[in-house]
Amino acid sequence: MMKPSFWLTATALLLAGPLEVAAQDATPIVATDSGRVQGLAQGGVDTFLGIRYAAPPIGRLRFQPPQKPDAWSEVADATGMGAPCMQFYTPSGPNSSDLTRQIQGIFPTGTEAKTDNEDCLFLNVWTPDASHGTRPVLIWFHGGGYNYGSGGWPAYNGRNLAAKGDVVIVTVNHRLNAFGYLNLAEKFGSDFAASGNVGNLDLVRSLEWVRDNIAAFGGDPGNVTIMGESGGGSKVSHLMAMPAAAGLFHKAIVQSGPGVISGKPADAARYADEILAAAGVSTAAELRSIHPEALLAAVRKASPADAGFGRGPSFGPIADGTIVPRDPFIPAAPPQSRNIPLMIGYNKDEMTLFLAAQPWFGRIDDAALDMMAKGMGEDAVATIAAYRKMYPDYSPTYIASAAMGARFVRGTYLLADQQSSTAEAPVYVYRLTWETPVGNGVFKTPHTLDIPFMFDNAEESAALVGSGPEPQVMAEMMSDAWLAFAKTGTPKSRLLPDWKPYRPDHRLVMELDVKPRLVDDPEGTIRTIGR
Structure with a gap:
């Protein structure tokens, strides 16, 4: 990360050829509160990759709240992604087939295990012009549950959305699985009081970095939208209920990942005990010194074969009464986010992505x-x-796949009901129904299908969305709406009918298809089962 600017210049020369072209390809040097950074222009957008937003969470900082990074003096190289956190896949995680491997070209999953690292607190910035401006800021928190993933997945590339909307895009890496959510407070006392939630505190630290630095990249720290899909949606939901995040963002988007409840400290502590026993760790000193690969091996050993999708122990934030005071949206929406406009939704056939490779x-x-x-x-x-x-x-x-995915439906409407019942700001709900033709239509409308469209990356994501005019229509429509929401708090597009807010007494939902429509409570029967 801390290479001198000489190496950045040399890289630009090698990539670009003649000196005058190389000069155009280098971004302005931007001064952050820890030091200067310089990236490369890509497609007319200034791109800064792998910026360190917190100190390496290793050694004495392992399992501790994130700290500001030490200052650096040379111009830091921001031309390549930072390492993703150590990756852990449950047995119910990514399945493998020719088709799913094709899709992993834009959602790399297992390939990130080749580059992962405990030192992972990096973020990426795309801005139309880092030299000036006051643009809305959209911050993306990645999927993969709380186990795997990074802000560097190709489907999350912010170049197209930044250019189209004249906005600043930020994607974030943070601590995952045992490194971010191992509840050690009961085992080792107050020195580890935050250990079960440090992964989410990393997200708060990234928001603080944006508040303090994004103006230097042409962004407006007073107009910040947080958004995420799957586990990223749960992260957004929890940030809406975390006191440390209050005031650091102004709008929120939850995609296929409603975080209505949190883990319980006692359950998380039992899981941590099983992991420590598998690792042969009995003291805090041993815990701080164990090799990260050995810790991850212990996680695999301690995780039962049926872990995942709500079965068995899992990683995630815990309602510890302090960092996460209670379940985010039970018994009610968090009062601190009453003034936060919310957009939330899901895809018609969420589970096919996970199930299609099953025998x-x-x-x-x-x-x-x-x-x-x-x-x-x-x-x-x-x-x-x-x-x-x-x-x-x-x-x-x-039908089986739809039933397994009903939890996305129920969670989305429960969160929307809770928020719209008490919030002063509006709630907008969508349901993606367009079906991808990839694999002869085997997936229909799967988990993650929304991502290439709202990022305006349909062409780059043909492995998932296919080719032709329809994916482009969906990308234009959805990126329009996401950008309008970030700018004004209201999702709009010339390709959409008037999108009216959702209320518990009038559950209006935008069905996103080539011919979109606003409907009333389209899955009311599913929504109410079990309530």
Whole structure:
């Protein structure tokens, strides 16, 4: 990270050729509160990659709240992504097939294990012009649950969205899995009081960095939107309820990841005890010195085969009464975010991305589906019946997939109901229904399909969205709406009908398709099962 500017200049010369072209390809040098940085212009956008926003969380800072980085004197090289956090995949994590490996070209998942590192607190900035301006800022928190992922996935490239909207885009890496969410407070006392939530405190630290530095990149620290998908949506939800994040952002977008509740300290402490036992660690000194790969190996050993998707122990923020005072949206929305406009939504067939590589996918019949539902209880039987009525053309496989994804539906509407019941700012709800043709349409409208569209990266993400005019229409429509929301608090596009706010007494939802429409409570039956 801390290479002298000589190396940046040499890199630009090698990449660009003649001196006059290289000079155009280097960004302005930007002074942050820790030191100067310089990146490269990409597609007319000044791009700064791998900026350190906190001190390396290693040694004495392992499992501790993030600290400001030490200052540097030379111009730091911001031409390459910073390392992602150490990656952990549960057995229910990314599945492998030719098609899913194709999609991992834009969501790299397992390939990041080749470059991951405990020293991972970096962020990336895309800005149309770092030399001046006061532009809205959009900060992206990555998916992968709380186990894996980074802000460097190709699908998250902010160049197109920054150029289209004249905005500043920021993506963030932070501590994950055991490095960010291992509750050691009960085991080792007050010195580790924050350990179960330090991954989310990293996110707060990134917001503080934006507050203190983004003006130097042409951004407006007074107009910040936080957004994220899947685990990133849960991170946004929790930031809305974290006192340390109050005042650091002004709008929020939750995509396929409503974070209604938090983990419980006692459960997290038991999981931590099992991990420490698997690692052979009994003292704080041993914990600070254990090799990170050995710690990750212990996590794998201590995690049961059915961990993931709500089964068994998992990593994530805990409601410790201080950093996260309570469940974010139970029993009500957090009072601190009453003035935060919220956009929230989900995709029609979330689970197909995870299930399509399973050996049973496409092979079950109605009898097998009914047997599965009965084994899971009354709510599952009611959910299967509701989806059969809603989608009469769906095969048993897709009905099963829809039922498994009902948690996205229920969580989205529960969070939207809670927020809109008490908030002074509006809530907007969407439901993505456009189906991707990739793999002969096997995925329909899967998890992550929204990302290439709202980032305006459809062409670069053909592995997931396919090619032709329809993905471009969806990208124009959704990136329009996301940008308008970030700028004004209202999602708009010339390709959309008037998008009215959602209320508990009038649950208006924008169905996003080539021919979008505003509908009233489109999954009311699913929404109310189990309440």
